[in-house]
Amino acid sequence: MKTIKYQKVIVVTGGAGFIGSNFLLTLVPEYPEHLFINADALTYAGNLANLKEVEQCSNYRFEKVDISDLKQVQELFKKYQVTHVVNFAAESHVDRSISGPLPFVYTNVLGTVNLLQCAYEAWKGDFKGKLFYQVSTDEVYGSLLTEENAFTEKHKYDPHSPYSASKASADHFVRAYHDTFGLPTVLSNCSNNYGPLQFPEKLIPLVISNIINQRPIPIYGDGKQVRDWLYVVDHVRAIELIIKSRKLGETFNIGGNNELQNIELVKILIASVDRLLGNPEGHSLGLIQYVKDRPGHDTRYAIDSRKIHRELGWHPTVTAHEGLQKTVCWYLNNQHPHSPHLPEPQYRVRPEFHQSTPRGLY
Ligand SMILES: NC(=O)c1ccc[n+]([C@@H]2O[C@H](COP(=O)([O-])OP(=O)(O)OC[C@H]3O[C@@H](n4cnc5c(N)ncnc54)[C@H](O)[C@@H]3O)[C@@H](O)[C@H]2O)c1
Structure with a gap:
């Protein structure tokens, strides 16, 4: 069999999750000269059905790897001549981090350190053309007051939930490997993503599903928490540009410049789903139920993306109106791939999900 020599061998951890699968679906077909290895433990949040469109591509492989297990990561680096790591793998749900923080430490902290150490051992002596990319979040910066300026890359880390604390810790290790060992790293902190x-x-698919099924829509506290929303493919394009730029040791903030209160977002979704389902205007507003606020709930996140715009020319291309419309249509038209065998009516999230997350709302 002919062996293909790929220019880059890119390990994409967490490639079966939300952002990782959008990354692979977008980039695998566009870069046949690079090999993409999806290394994912397939936790409850990972689903290979997300990747149907690329699973036959010759430059795509799947490896079941738990990054919190050093041996499994070492095996991966033995099997492939890895040149790049893009680390999406994480426990990512804040509510779950409150009910059980330890998995967040194992995957988000230990898993990241395992990857850094294996990359360092595999690459030491020759960092040329190598890159370790850490995908992080704006939540590490903590909370902003309404009148405060958006987070820049210089903002001090101040995490409040076990999730954001674990991501902050991982980011510190990434910088430490760069500063101590010279590992070629780069890091980005992105605001809330949405999309297929x-x-x-998570908030947006949960709200859409609850409107379709006419179930209560829980809103934490007064619903006035502000988040900055970015369409997931815009995030993918930002990561692509940052990888190409090779600005080693640097951090880039990525945001949608699109701040919305949770309650405003829910009302937009209600209007949109009701319209598309032919319900009268305001039909599903009665589903909104205010519930006790999440402990440690940050009031406002907002990202200042001027650095990535100035240095790499990136800006979001999908407006909130367009992105939310696309997203609502996608969830209406696609039975979620986590529930391929559900009977009619379609569009229901899998029933065990409602049982398995009694404490979590979104
Ligand atoms: N979703 C957002 O709005 C957002 C915003 C900014 C940054 N991020 C970051 O982007 C990354 C991806 O987020 P997402 O929303 O796609 O998450 P997700 O929960 O949808 O997917 C996580 C993926 O990681 C895999 N995974 C979990 N533990 C693993 C382990 N031990 N070993 C290997 N794979 C494992 C899961 O199976 C899943 O496929 C995370 O690092 C997250 O912190 C997310």
Whole structure:
């Protein structure tokens, strides 16, 4: 059999999750000269069905790897001549981090350190053309007051949830490997993503599903928490540009410049789903139920993306109106791939999801 020599061998951890699968679906077909290895443990949040469109591509492989297990990561680096790591793999749900923080330490902290150490051992002596990319979040910066300026890359880390604390810790290790060992790293902190293929425990797919099924829509506290929303493919394009730029040791903030209160977002979704389903205007507003606020709930996140715009020319291309419309249509038209065998009516999230997350809302 002919062996193909790929220019880059890119390990994409967490490639079966929401952002990782959008990354692979977008880039695998566009870069046949690079090999993409999806290394994912397939936790409840990972689903290979997300990747149907690329699973036959010759430059795509799947490896079941738990990054919190050093041996498994070492095996991966033995099997492939890895040149790049893009680390999406994480426990990513804040509510779950409150009910059980330890998996967040194992995957987000230990898993990241395992990857850094294996990359260092595989690459030492020859860092040329190598890159370790850490995908991080704006939540590490903590909370902003309404009148405060958006987070820049210089903002001090101040995480409040076990999730954001674990991501902050991982980011510190990434910088430490760069500063101590010279590992070629780069890091980005992104605001809330939305779009197709998100696991239905997160706010937007959960709200859409609850409207379709006429179930209550829980809103934490007064619903006035502000988040900055970015369409997932815009995030993918930002990561692509940052990888190409090779600005080693640097951090880039990525945001949608699109701040919305949770309650405003829910009302937009209600209007949109009701319209598309032919319901009268305001039909599903009665589903909104205010519930006790999440402990440690940050009031406002907002990202200042001027650096990536100035240095790499990136800016979001999908407006909130367009992105939310696309997203609502996608969830209406696609039975979620986590529930391929559900009977009619379609569009229901899998029933065990509702049982398995009694404490979590989104
Ligand atoms: N979703 C957002 O809005 C957002 C915003 C900014 C940054 N991020 C970051 O982007 C990354 C991806 O987020 P997402 O929303 O796609 O998450 P997700 O929960 O949808 O997917 C996580 C993926 O990681 C895999 N995984 C979990 N533990 C693993 C382990 N031990 N070993 C290997 N694979 C494992 C899961 O199986 C899943 O496929 C995360 O690092 C997250 O912190 C997310």
